[in-house]
Amino acid sequence: MATTISHEIPEFGSGEGPFETLRMGTESAILRSLIMLVDPSVSAPITEEALQGDRDFVRRGVPLDKVMRGIHLGHAGMAHAFMAACETLVPAEQRPAQMRHLSSMLFRFINGFSSHMAEEYLAEHDRWVTSTAAAREATVRAILAGEAVDVEAAARMLDYPLAREHIALSAWFDRPTGTSSAELQRAAVGFLRGCQATATLVVPIGRTGLWAWGSRGAWLDDAVPPAGSLPVRDNIRLACGSVGTGVAGFRQTHEEALLAARLAQANPRPDTQVVRYEDIEVAALLSADLPRARRFLQRELGPLAARTEQAAELRETLRHYLASGRSLKAAAEQTHVARNTVAYRVKRAQQLLGHDIGARRFETETALHLVSVLGPAALTPAEAPESAPAW
Incomplete structure (x- = not known):
């Protein structure tokens, strides 16, 4: 039902x-x-x-x-x-x-x-x-919608400096089990503080999600550290936008956080609690038109685009092999298999592609990267019902 x-x-x-x-x-x-x-x-x-x-x-x-x-x-x-x-x-x-x-x-x-x-x-x-939370949410939504707002008045209402640099988060429970939304809020604020934010803003979205922003006068070059470097409680997932400045940057980093969240939800990974927009930006751009992206993948990968465990192994091995400059040794270390296994898988993948992997290396690497980020959502046949999140 x-x-x-x-x-x-x-x-x-x-x-x-x-x-x-x-x-x-x-x-x-x-x-x-x-x-x-x-x-x-x-x-x-x-x-x-x-x-x-x-x-x-x-x-x-x-x-x-x-x-x-x-x-x-x-x-x-x-x-x-x-x-x-x-x-x-x-x-x-x-x-x-x-x-x-x-x-x-x-x-x-x-x-x-x-x-x-x-x-x-x-x-x-x-x-x-009539609640304060609604007033704050209405102000945030007006800013995100690009409406003309009094920036100083909005900053006072939100108790958050809008003229500075921002990083946005989208946060959600990986497995909703009646956990308090206060835990989600603590996780988001704690993460932003760990990124050296001096002010934070949190807007709950229903029981199981929230939007958040952190700001400071100027962020460091690597404002959001690599995934895994800051602890996040199990069962909570975060998606981060890149640094944005002023009101326009407040919107931009939020839009990026939502895109990162949608891609993370399309391909959930239990070992990845934090997704940075910078890490999936190419995939986000390529999947803006998902049906066309799927057709591109089918053309470039052919049988390698099959939704089977064997095809997934070949794709992942080939992706590491190409990313390491066609080094069997490096690919073996990254995939934790023997060098001979990598050589066999690369040969088999090339047979399925139907051409030398160097002939269309850029297109092949792009397709492999897209599948790696989107997972099964990228491999769903174009004629099947669209069940992935709207991009």
Whole structure:
């Protein structure tokens, strides 16, 4: 049900965090409907998990009409499943009565459920729009949208110096498990402080994500250290933009952080907790038009673009071999295999390419780099449904 709703209504958001919020609400609603079916004395159709998701929708800007449409889609899915079970499990002579009972119960359930959800949405919306957090978020969104703002007034509202140099972060939970968003905030601020930021700004985005900025008068040449050099708690992922100056730089580094986050979410790596835009910029540019990027990969790599473990081994070995100046020894050290294994894999990869690897070295290296960053998302056939995050 959650998969169907998120597919039909993109406003609910992509990624594991927004999906988990939606899934908790749909699962709790189905369990409550089953209880009401067994025990008609249970009169409250709403669940705390659904209300929690309702509040999250408000804070992420999901419109009420989309929330209500999601509820109607859920009702349709529940009705279909219950009726199909009735046809399978109930003797033929009892089915008409049981189906009438099911229809009545589901109507009573969804009527009460949708009423509670609408009431809570409007109440949370009133609370949210009058809060300081909403005012700060509105100011940040106005800046990001390129609206004309009084920079000094905005800086006072945000308690953050906008005229200096900035580095932006996008942060999210790798595996949402009910962990407090305060932990995400502490991780983002701690990382920025570790990068020597003298001021920070954090804007929560729903329960499972946030945007953050760090600033100082002038960043060092290597403002964001290499991934792994600053500790980040397990289950938290960060994506960083490059240094930007002033209001324009505030927007630029944020856009880069979002791009880095989308590529990281398209190809999650458990050993990579921090992704820097500088490290994936080429892949971000190449994948701006993902269908065309996939066609490029298919043309350049041919059978090497297969979604198999063997093809992945050949691609990775060939990538290291070319990056090391065609050194078998260096490639063997980097891939942790024997030199003869590298030689065999390179020969096999060249056979699959159908030409000497030096003939189109630039194109081949570019394609291999793109696959390395995007992972399986880059190899999805162009005719398959687009399931990767929107670029």
